Amino acid sequence: MEFDLQQTIALLSRTPSSLNALLRDLPQTWTLGNEGPRTWSPYDIVGHLIHGERTDWMPRARMILEQGESRAFDPFDRLAQERESPGKSLGELLDEFARLRSQNVEALRAMNLQPEDFERRGCHPALGLVTLSQLLATWAVHDMTHLHQLARVMACQYREAVGPWSAYLGVLHCQGHGG
Amino acid sequence: MEFDLQQTIALLSRTPSSLNALLRDLPQTWTLGNEGPRTWSPYDIVGHLIHGERTDWMPRARMILEQGESRAFDPFDRLAQERESPGKSLGELLDEFARLRSQNVEALRAMNLQPEDFERRGCHPALGLVTLSQLLATWAVHDMTHLHQLARVMACQYREAVGPWSAYLGVLHCQGHGG
Numbered sequence: 001m002e003f004d005l006q007q008t009i010a011l012l013s014r015t016p017s018s019l020n021a022l023l024r025d026l027p028q029t030w031t032l033g034n035e036g037p038r039t040w041s042p043y044d045i046v047g048h049l050i051h052g053e054r055t056d057w058m059p060r061a062r063m064i065l066e067q068g069e070s071r072a073f074d075p076f077d078r079l080a081q082e083r084e085s086p087g088k089s090l091g092e093l094l095d096e097f098a099r100l101r102s103q104n105v106e107a108l109r110a111m112n113l114q115p116e117d118f119e120r121r122g123c124h125p126a127l128g129l130v131t132l133s134q135l136l137a138t139w140a141v142h143d144m145t146h147l148h149q150l151a152r153v154m155a156c157q158y159r160e161a162v163g164p165w166s167a168y169l170g171v172l173h174c175q176g177h178g179g
Numbered sequence: 180m181e182f183d184l185q186q187t188i189a190l191l192s193r194t195p196s197s198l199n200a201l202l203r204d205l206p207q208t209w210t211l212g213n214e215g216p217r218t219w220s221p222y223d224i225v226g227h228l229i230h231g232e233r234t235d236w237m238p239r240a241r242m243i244l245e246q247g248e249s250r251a252f253d254p255f256d257r258l259a260q261e262r263e264s265p266g267k268s269l270g271e272l273l274d275e276f277a278r279l280r281s282q283n284v285e286a287l288r289a290m291n292l293q294p295e296d297f298e299r300r301g302c303h304p305a306l307g308l309v310t311l312s313q314l315l316a317t318w319a320v321h322d323m324t325h326l327h328q329l330a331r332v333m334a335c336q337y338r339e340a341v342g343p344w345s346a347y348l349g350v351l352h353c354q355g356h357g358g
Contacts, residue, residue, distance in 0.1 A: 001208050001212065001336045001337070001340070002339075002340065003337070003340040004208075006206075007206045007208055007209065010205055010206050010209070011205065011209060011333070014200060014201050014202075014205065015201070017200035017201075018197050018198075018200040018201035019197075020200070021193060021196035021197040021199070021200045022193050022194070022196075022197035023193075026189055026190065027185075027186045027189055029180050029183075029186055030186065030189070030190060033180065124343070127343040127344065127346070127347075128343070130342055130343060130344070131342065133340065134340065134341055134342035134343070134344060135344075137337045137340035137341045137342075137344075138341045138342075138344040138348065140337060141334045141337050141341050141344075141348050141350065141351070142348065144330040144331070144333050144334035144350050145330070145334060145348045145349050145350035145351075147326065147329075147330040148327050148330035148331055148334070148349070148350040148353065149349070149350075150326075151323040151324070151326040151327035151330065152323070152327055154190070154323050155320045155323035155324060155327070157180050158180070158182070158316045158319060158320050160181075161180070161181060161182040161312065161313065161316035162313055162316045162317045162320050163309055163310065163313035163316075163317075164303070164306040164307065164309060164313070165306065165309070165313060165314075165316075165317040165320075167306070168306075169317065169320050169321065169324045170324050170327070170328070170355060171320065171323050171324035171327040171328075172320070172324075174327065176349060
């Protein structure tokens with residue numbers, strides 16, 4: 001399907017409450033378990049989503065509108081949560097993600113973007129020229145890539161416990177595709 | 180991690196509200212879109228989860244406790260939702276899933292299972308001997324396999340819209356692993 005702002009906002013608006021319903025007060029064996037060294041737990045994933053709300057999506061959208069292709073986006077720090085999350089409970093992170101996402105969606109609506117704006121271009125430090133609509137679509141798909149990862153990480157905790165059913169459970173055979 | 184009944188129930192109890200937060204009143208381009216012929220949309224996935232609540236998990240748990248290995252489980256109909264969902268809105272399906280899951284979790288608690296019960300065995304029609312703990316762990320991982328699928332299916336709708344970012348979005352490179 002083609003990019004649509006309202007449909008993008010509809011999805012972006014739901015991610016925090018869906019993660020909240022799944023993760024809040026869930027035992028830590030689920031929320032702190034990962035897939036091995038240098039992999040992420042659900043706790044890490046929520047921290048990563050928070051960092052994106054602060055530094056990635058809306059700052060880049062503003063840069064496209066204000067500076068166009070003249071300056072490349074700042075690179076996104078994929079490990080920022082290792083510095084920023086410690087000391088915070090998962091409940092605090094979920095609250096913070098919900099608050100930031102709500103503010104960002106409100107700011108996005110307030111931009112009152114018109115169809116011609118979606119073709120405006122910015123410069124990604126590695127990918128080169130990208131459009132505003134590609135950035136906004138990626139924001140929504142980025143939520144889904146991490147929901148996909150989170151389901152896989154949680155399933156992985158019961159990899160042995162399911163016994164022979166492992167053969168039927170596709171999620172246990174997902175290699176992660178880098179995310 | 181090893182099977183734990185309370186931790187399994189904690190996860191099983193959260194899936195309906197997480198799906199509800201994500202999917203209720205979301206535009207149909209997200210909820211009815213699939214990955215091509217003979218693949219499932221989020222609407223199909225919720226119908227499949229409902230059928231599992233009715234015919235798979237708790238009926239099989241009761242069969243293990245009441246009949247042991249003497250009779251194989253009835254095969255699970257993976258396409259039942261094609262008969263059972265038509266005419267129902269996604270909101271109705273989400274309500275039905277939440278109600279059935281709540282009833283089943285309550286029935287599971289009421290069984291007052293003891294550690295020795297988890298090793299009791301039943302006969303799967305294709306996999307052979309399985310234990311009660313493997314069945315219950317699979318119930319929870321089955322939720323995660325379909326959450327994983329659902330995130331992938333929704334992301335797929337924006338496969339083109341993200342442009343060059345596709346390279347960074349692992350979910351767009353997931354082949355599904357049969358689920």
